[in-house]
Amino acid sequence: MKRLLIAVPYFWLLALFLVPFLIVFKISLSDVALARPPYFPQWQFEEGWSALTDYLRALDFENFWFLSTDDLYWKAYLSSLRIAVVATFFTLLVGFPIAYGMARAPLEWRPTLMMLVILPFWTSFLIRVYAWIGILSGEGYLNQFLMWLGVIQDPLIILNTNVAVYIGIVYTYLPFMILPIYSALEKLDESLLEAAEDLGCSRFTAFWLVTFPLSKQGIIAGCFLVFIPTIGEFVIPSLLGGSSTLMIGKVLWEEFFNNRDWPVASAVAVVLLLILIIPIILFQRNEQKNREAEG
């Protein structure tokens, strides 16, 4: 019975992660073809074992080799990483004060505040990103507002730049940053800060020596939760970014649907996954450490 219970998550992992991954990996080893599906070789069960060995012989790492020769790809990976790092940093910058304010708010307010943070999830992500076009475009609300204030004379060009991408990412992923930090800060015992002050800390040093280290796990968790999906982000750069915005998610999309080069697109996806595995493992470690510290 116990084994069965343990088997459930493994089965889950197998069905929803490992099998799709293997399929994608297999495609990444094939060659592009004008066919349906658009790659070669193919193998059906009824063809039997001898066909299988032929099939396996036809597979190669050519596509991965191709990725390394065309600098578009590694530039896109690097650019994605850079955008993800910068965006994560800004999300933290915005998210931490919000989480801190929530954790310090009167107890009866907290559920409402929490609700407000989660509320955006009730509408479609796509619609919310679209809404930003209306805000950021040349004649969008932001520019109208700033010109009405007289801060600027000519509209700012924000839409279709990396700035818009950052704004979109920070906005979209903010709750993922806020929630883990909030849950760390909420657990923080007020008397610890009093003790720190009692022992000679100013408010600020007490924050730095007590609040910050005790919310570190939450900060790390929040950063990973933003960073990991941001690297492969596709919707935000294609809607808000411009032609100069280079992100691997966008490249992947173009390979699949514009070029119909499934094998190369699959290779891009496999490499992306390999890149993501590092932060995912680090994230899991952090969570593990978190649990140990609590238990």
Added chain:
Amino acid sequence: MMGAGLFLSVIFSGDVMASVAANQVFAPWNDPKETPLIEFRGVTKRFGDFTAIDDLSINIYEKEFFALLGPSGCGKTTMMRMLAGFETPTEGEIILAGQDIAPVPPNKRAVNMMFQSYALFPHLSIEDNIAFGLKREGMPKNDIADRVAEMLRLTRLEKFARRKPHQISGGQKQRVALARSLAKAPKLLLLDEPLGALDKKLRQDTQFELMDIQEKTGTTFVIVTHDQEEAMTVASRVAVMDHGKLMQVATPDRLYENPENVYVADFIGDVNLIEGTARKTGEGSYEINWCERTPPLKSTSDTVLSSGQGCTIAIRPEKVSISSEKPEEADNAVQGKIIDIAYLGNLSTYHVKLANGQMVKAQTANTRRISRRSFTWDDDVWLSWTATAGVLLKG
């Protein structure tokens, strides 16, 4: 309840009595020329419409070991927190070393507090917790290490120096909290139930350590405790509080022997309370009518009562003698039946019911083996005490 009576009689008979007597020499509160280190002047603290501290005035002197005693929720922690700077008085002022401390933030006060909840930093090891305050002072590294080692030794935590707070027991945490507050050697140390989680042996040892530290460093201690024995053992003076009000401040022996009101008499140790009306018979001597069919009780008193005034005699059980025959020369003698006997090893407490239903406790030392005890359940016995044995209280 039984236990309280037991230890108090032990304290006031044994060698601890000597230390109490020695403390008598140190009595700045009797010296009008002394200026107190801490002065509470009509301090009131309200949380919303709840009054936690009610018009409290207290003087605490330098080098005192001042104990706050009182039931849960009476405002002990609140008083401490006002001294440490985490609460401000709603009314009145607190003077520390001649200065109103209201505008001084906690980190600028020469006061350290040991929190009732310990408030150990969970992300720091035990030694780093202890070193925390020293580092803020900018003490040189070597000195910090020495001081931390000294504190670890004092609280017997050497083995746990590298552990994190969640890896040690409750009593050990309490000792870390104590060590951390002691480390900075502040002028005023506030200890909020510092020893509650320790076993008896360790608690006694730590009590003596505290007294020792106090003697060596001259630090002023204010200590909150639920444990009367502890308050009596360590304190130069004890304040008994109830519902945010001060009931009495006195040395432990005076508190026990001369309670000023029924609350204190009842709160400290074990006591018999007999209510009646006073009749003045001479200078400082009274007769108390307490029951219609029995002769009045005689008692001397420092408190001046008018004839016909309601009063209560408070008599400690160990001052009541028990006998089978009516004692000839006793000032007061009453008859009753033994309802219950509490055997406490070295002592026995007899619960005697008088004719009018009043219960009176009498305590005797067990100098003989239990099998040869003179009284048993349902025996009719006489209880007697002298006119000076009891304390006469108003109300």
